[in-house]
Amino acid sequence: MIDQYQKQFQSFIGDNKSNQSWFDDVRKSSMESFAKLGFPSSKHEAWKHTDLSIFRKEFFPKATVHKNQATSETWKQYLPQNISLENFQYLVFQDGVLAHQHIVDSHLKIESLSTVFQGENDEVASIISEMKPRIEHPFFDLNNAFVTEGLYIKSTGQMNLPLLILYVDSHQDNKAYYFKNIYLAEKNSSLDVIEYHSSNTGNQTSVNIVSQVYAKENAHIEHVKIQNQSKQSFHQSFFCAVTEKNAVVKDFSFTLGSTFSRNDVDLLLKGEGAQGYMYGLYSGVDHQHQDHHTLVDHSVPHCESFQLYKGVLDDDSHAVFEGRVIVREDAQKIHAQQMNRNLLLSQNALVDTTPQLEIFADDVKCTHGATIGKMDEEQVFYLRSRGIEEKQARNLLVRAFVSETIFFFEAKAFCYWSFWRSVSR
Amino acid sequence: MLEIKDLKVSVDGKQILNGINLSIGQGEVHAIMGPNGSGKSTLSQVLAGRESYHIDSGSILFLGKDLTQFSVEERAGEGVFMAFQYPVAIPGVKNTTFLKAALNSVRKYRGEEELDAAQFLKLLKEKSEMLELRDDLLKRYVNDGFSGGEKKRNEIVQMAVLDPCFAVLDETDSGLDIDALKTVASGVNQLRGPKRSMLVITHYQRLLDYIVPDFVHVLAQGKIITSGGKDLAKELEEKGYGWIQDHEKEQTELPSV
Structure with missing residues (x-):
C-alpha cells in the first residue's frame, strides 16, 4: 500500500515541476515520514483504538480535480433546508475545486493554496510548516504530500456574517481529497468559520483536511466543522490552533457522517490571558467509527481552557475520546476543564475514553472526567x-x-x- | 368513570395487591389511605401503566374501556393523569417545550388540532397564573433544581394544561411544608369539577384537610379493608392504622367464634 502512495507521489511531483515551490521540501519530508510509518497498528499508542486496517488494505488515489468545471448550482441541494444563504458569506468546494464564492467583508483576505505555495509569505509558511501534530500522524503526512486545494484566510477586522465553507462531493468512487486551510486573525480582529462537509449517499471518498489557526493578540476565532458526509465515506481532520495574548479560540467538531472519521484537535495557549474552548459532538449509528483526540497545551500563566465532548452511540458504533491537557511548569494560575460524556443507545455500542492531565505547575485549577451511561428510563x-x-x-x-x-x-x-x-x- | 374489580397485581413474583375493588364516579374525589407497604403506590403505578407490574387477575375499566390495553402514552390521551410522588428532573428539556409537546401529543390523540406557539403560550399563561407558578419555572428545565413544593406545583400545572378527566395524585403531600401544601391543594381544588374525578393517595390525613374527599378508603395488605366518608380520615388520624386493622380482625374473626 505504501508503495502505491510513493508511486503516486513520484508522478505527482513530476507533474508539478513547472510550479516549483518552497513547499516541495515539506512534501518530500512528509512523504518520507509516511513511508517510514505507514498506517500504524493498534500497538501504536496514539492509534490504539483507531482501526486503520481499511487503509492498509485499500489505496485511495488522489482525486483529479477539474479547474474549469461548469458552474452549476447543484451544490445548493447539499445545504440544510432551514439554512438561508443570506445569513452567510460563503465559499463552495464542489468535487474538490473552489467553484463559487460570495464574500461580503472586504477586510477578509482570501488566497488559494497554490498562490500561497508560490509566494514568499514567511508568516504563513511558518504556520504551515510548524503547526503540526505531536504524534506520528500518517494522514497529516499524506496531506502535506499531496494537498493542492485549500485557502489562506486572513481577517483584519470584525466579521459581519459568518463564513460558510461548503465541501460537497457528488462522486461515488474511493478517491482521496486533500484540503489545507490556514486561518489567521490579526490583532483585535474576529473570524467566524463554519465548515460543512457533505456528499451523496453511497459516496466512498476519503476527505483529509488540515486546518491551521493562528489568533493574534486579542483576536477572536470561532471554527465549527460539521461532518455530514455519506455513511460510506472516510474523513480525517487535523485542527491545530495557537493563541497569542488575550486571544480566544472556539472550536466545535460535529461528527455525523462517514464510516470512519478521525479528528485531532490541538490547541496551544501561547499568550497570557488566552482562552480556548473545544466542543465536540458525535453521533454514531450502524458500524460507524468516530474518533476525537484532543490536546490542550498550557504553556503560560493565566489562561483558561474548556473542553466538552459528547457522544450518542447507537447500533454497533464505536467512538473514541482521548483528551490530554498539559500544564507546563510556568503555566501558573490557569484553569483547565475537560469533560467527555457518552450516551449509549444500544447494547453493542462501544466507547473508549481516556481523559488525561499532565500537570507540572503547582498553582492551577484542573478538572477532568468522563461518563458513559444509558438513557434514564x-x-x-x-x-x-x-x-x-x-x-x-x-x-x-x-x-x-x-x-x-x-x-x-x-x-x-x-x-x-x-x-x-x-x-x- | 373508573371501575376496578378484584385486581391482583404482583411485582417480581410477589403479590402486592390482593383483590382491590373500587368504583369512582364522575366528578368524585376519592382518597386512599394506608400504612407503608399496604400497596398504595403499586395501585398508582398500575394505573399509570408501569410495565414492571404484572396484573395477575381482575380488571380496570376506564370509561367502559379496558385501561390495561392502553400504553402509558395512550392513557394520557384517554384522559388519565398521574401526579407523581417523585417527579423526575430532566435537564436539557425546557418546561415549556415539554408541556407543549405533551399537550399537542394528547390533542393529536384526541383528534384535536395541535396548538401553535402563540396559542400554547396563551393557554400556559392562563393556567400558570391560576396556580401562581412563577414564569421562570416554566423557562427552566423540567423539575431541574426545583424545590419539593415547586415540583408538586409543576405537576398540577401539567394537569391543568392536559385537562384530564381522571387524575391520580400520588402522595402529593410528601416533602411539602404547610405553606407549600396549601398552595398545591388550592391548585388541585381549582381543578375539581363535575367532569373530573380524582384519586388522592396519601399516608397522612393532613392533605385531606385541604383536599376534602367525597370518599375515603383504607388500604392494608393489598386490600381495601374499609371505606367511608371524609370523617373516616379523621378517625384514622386519631386512632392510627392499628385501630382499623384490629377492628378488621375482630370483624373477620367474629363469625368463626
Missing part, C-alpha cells in the same frame, strides 16, 4: 405518562443530552438540522 416514563410517544420521548432526551454542546454556537441551526435528520431516520 424514569425520564422516558415521565414523558410518556404525559402523552408523548416513546420515540419522540427518546428523541427529546437525546436532544437534551446534546444541547449544551451546540448551544454556544451561532451554527446551531445547522447542527440541529443535520442532527435531526440523522436521529429521526
Whole structure:
C-alpha cells in the first residue's frame, strides 16, 4: 500500500515541476515520514483504538480535480433546508475545486493554496510548516504530500456574517481529497468559520483536511466543522490552533457522517490571558467509527481552557475520546476543564475514553472526567405518562443530552438540522 | 368513570395487591389511605401503566374501556393523569417545550388540532397564573433544581394544561411544608369539577384537610379493608392504622367464634 502512495507521489511531483515551490521540501519530508510509518497498528499508542486496517488494505488515489468545471448550482441541494444563504458569506468546494464564492467583508483576505505555495509569505509558511501534530500522524503526512486545494484566510477586522465553507462531493468512487486551510486573525480582529462537509449517499471518498489557526493578540476565532458526509465515506481532520495574548479560540467538531472519521484537535495557549474552548459532538449509528483526540497545551500563566465532548452511540458504533491537557511548569494560575460524556443507545455500542492531565505547575485549577451511561428510563416514563410517544420521548432526551454542546454556537441551526435528520431516520 | 374489580397485581413474583375493588364516579374525589407497604403506590403505578407490574387477575375499566390495553402514552390521551410522588428532573428539556409537546401529543390523540406557539403560550399563561407558578419555572428545565413544593406545583400545572378527566395524585403531600401544601391543594381544588374525578393517595390525613374527599378508603395488605366518608380520615388520624386493622380482625374473626 505504501508503495502505491510513493508511486503516486513520484508522478505527482513530476507533474508539478513547472510550479516549483518552497513547499516541495515539506512534501518530500512528509512523504518520507509516511513511508517510514505507514498506517500504524493498534500497538501504536496514539492509534490504539483507531482501526486503520481499511487503509492498509485499500489505496485511495488522489482525486483529479477539474479547474474549469461548469458552474452549476447543484451544490445548493447539499445545504440544510432551514439554512438561508443570506445569513452567510460563503465559499463552495464542489468535487474538490473552489467553484463559487460570495464574500461580503472586504477586510477578509482570501488566497488559494497554490498562490500561497508560490509566494514568499514567511508568516504563513511558518504556520504551515510548524503547526503540526505531536504524534506520528500518517494522514497529516499524506496531506502535506499531496494537498493542492485549500485557502489562506486572513481577517483584519470584525466579521459581519459568518463564513460558510461548503465541501460537497457528488462522486461515488474511493478517491482521496486533500484540503489545507490556514486561518489567521490579526490583532483585535474576529473570524467566524463554519465548515460543512457533505456528499451523496453511497459516496466512498476519503476527505483529509488540515486546518491551521493562528489568533493574534486579542483576536477572536470561532471554527465549527460539521461532518455530514455519506455513511460510506472516510474523513480525517487535523485542527491545530495557537493563541497569542488575550486571544480566544472556539472550536466545535460535529461528527455525523462517514464510516470512519478521525479528528485531532490541538490547541496551544501561547499568550497570557488566552482562552480556548473545544466542543465536540458525535453521533454514531450502524458500524460507524468516530474518533476525537484532543490536546490542550498550557504553556503560560493565566489562561483558561474548556473542553466538552459528547457522544450518542447507537447500533454497533464505536467512538473514541482521548483528551490530554498539559500544564507546563510556568503555566501558573490557569484553569483547565475537560469533560467527555457518552450516551449509549444500544447494547453493542462501544466507547473508549481516556481523559488525561499532565500537570507540572503547582498553582492551577484542573478538572477532568468522563461518563458513559444509558438513557434514564424514569425520564422516558415521565414523558410518556404525559402523552408523548416513546420515540419522540427518546428523541427529546437525546436532544437534551446534546444541547449544551451546540448551544454556544451561532451554527446551531445547522447542527440541529443535520442532527435531526440523522436521529429521526 | 373508573371501575376496578378484584385486581391482583404482583411485582417480581410477589403479590402486592390482593383483590382491590373500587368504583369512582364522575366528578368524585376519592382518597386512599394506608400504612407503608399496604400497596398504595403499586395501585398508582398500575394505573399509570408501569410495565414492571404484572396484573395477575381482575380488571380496570376506564370509561367502559379496558385501561390495561392502553400504553402509558395512550392513557394520557384517554384522559388519565398521574401526579407523581417523585417527579423526575430532566435537564436539557425546557418546561415549556415539554408541556407543549405533551399537550399537542394528547390533542393529536384526541383528534384535536395541535396548538401553535402563540396559542400554547396563551393557554400556559392562563393556567400558570391560576396556580401562581412563577414564569421562570416554566423557562427552566423540567423539575431541574426545583424545590419539593415547586415540583408538586409543576405537576398540577401539567394537569391543568392536559385537562384530564381522571387524575391520580400520588402522595402529593410528601416533602411539602404547610405553606407549600396549601398552595398545591388550592391548585388541585381549582381543578375539581363535575367532569373530573380524582384519586388522592396519601399516608397522612393532613392533605385531606385541604383536599376534602367525597370518599375515603383504607388500604392494608393489598386490600381495601374499609371505606367511608371524609370523617373516616379523621378517625384514622386519631386512632392510627392499628385501630382499623384490629377492628378488621375482630370483624373477620367474629363469625368463626
